[in-house]
Amino acid sequence: MARPSVSEVLPLPDLHAPPAGGGPLAGFLNLGGDPVPVVDLARLLGLRSGDVSGDDPYRHILLDAKGTTGFLVDRVEDLVTVEASAVRPVSAERTLNGCVTAEIARGDGLVHVLSLSHLLTEEERARLSALAGAAAERLAALPAA
Numbered sequence: 001m002a003r004p005s006v007s008e009v010l011p012l013p014d015l016h017a018p019p020a021g022g023g024p025l026a027g028f029l030n031l032g033g034d035p036v037p038v039v040d041l042a043r044l045l046g047l048r049s050g051d052v053s054g055d056d057p058y059r060h061i062l063l064d065a066k067g068t069t070g071f072l073v074d075r076v077e078d079l080v081t082v083e084a085s086a087v088r089p090v091s092a093e094r095t096l097n098g099c100v101t102a103e104i105a106r107g108d109g110l111v112h113v114l115s116l117s118h119l120l121t122e123e124e125r126a127r128l129s130a131l132a133g134a135a136a137e138r139l140a141a142l143p144a145a
Helices: 120-143
Strands: 006-011 024-031 034-040 060-064 070-071 086-091 099-106 109-114
Touching: 024 120, 099 120
Parallel strands: 034 070
Antiparallel strands: 006 060, 024 034, 060 070, 086 099, 099 109
16 A cells, blocks of 8 residues: 555454445444444455454554545555655556556565555445444444443
């Protein structure tokens, strides 16, 4: 991910997983009283099916720049600075919804740079927003602790 697309890297807290969720939705993060949908990035990209059980201390949530969506990742190892000469742009037409913005030559391979703002389609964002709205209504209906 490009640094400007991420507002925070958070340790994995307990997520509220509503029964109407499913698919790549891992649950909701309660962020200052606002439910933020958290999408399991590996499930979204078809790299894993089903839930991952257990507490993995290396799993993190990447909060997008707007703070409206979190992406569950298996591991955040480091923030690195890359020389401009090692970055090769990728045409938006070559990837689904333009989600890969560049490739970085690193070691013997290539690392894809993902755009958090382009990982979800407009329809997916609308559905997550509706689910987040319903979760906010449920929270508002409960008395404050």
